[in-house]
Ligand code: IPE
Ligand code: IPE
């Protein structure tokens with residue numbers, strides 16, 4: 001995973017004071033990558049691990065504190081059984097959001113072992129969204145809210161944004177400032193709908209197995225060149 005001069009040059013232009021603390025990525029294009037290489041789809045998922053490694057090391061190098069990767073969606077359960085198994089095997093570590101209970105037992109065990117082993121690490125939190133979808137998460141939040149109201153521990157009139165956020169799977173995590181999607185698709189596919197309310201979006205035609213640190217650095221650099229207005233006027237944002 002050596003860095004080329006080109007990668008280092010992009011990295012050097014990043015303002016270390018304004019690195020997003022949370023980057024979320026919709027990793028897409030494994031199947032097309034495999035097709036281009038004349039290999040079965042599963043080979044694309046195996047090679048996607050390179051993209052994960054690159055994104056993780058790159059993010060850690062520039063000081064990103066939270067990295068959330070969309071690894072497997074609720075809708076991905078509809079893919080052929082063999083592909084589902086392969087996708088779940090090639091997953092990585094630390095934290096998970098999603099309907100983890102529905103994962104195969106061995107997969108859940110591996111995940112829990114990895115989370116327990118890495119629980120003390122503090123440099124970067126890698127969160128895998130597994131059997132995750134934003135609508136699943138929001139529906140579950142509503143169930144929790146209703147149950148709390150019924151139990152008398154929550155006053156409906158007191159429900160605010162914080163009450164919502166703390167019942168989502170991402171409770172305690174900052175919202176992503178930057179959302180990346182690979183493979184040229186420009187859609188959200190049911191990922192983090194609440195949390196990306198004001199995220200900057202960055203799309204690239206690069207297929208996920210070809211994703212390298214340079215792409216992450218370029219995304220962060222472009223992010224730093226954008227004006228985040230949060231509903232204000234440009235003038236209000238630039239005059240402090
Ligand atoms: C991303 O690659 C992996 C997951 C969605 C789980 P795809 O498998 O979606 O690849 P394409 O979109 O078919 O190329
Ligand atoms: C989105 O990719 C889900 C993940 C990256 C896990 P998909 O490839 O499943 O999304 P669609 O079907 O193209 O929207």
Ligand code: MG
Pocket residue numbers: 028029030
């Ligand atoms: Mg896809």
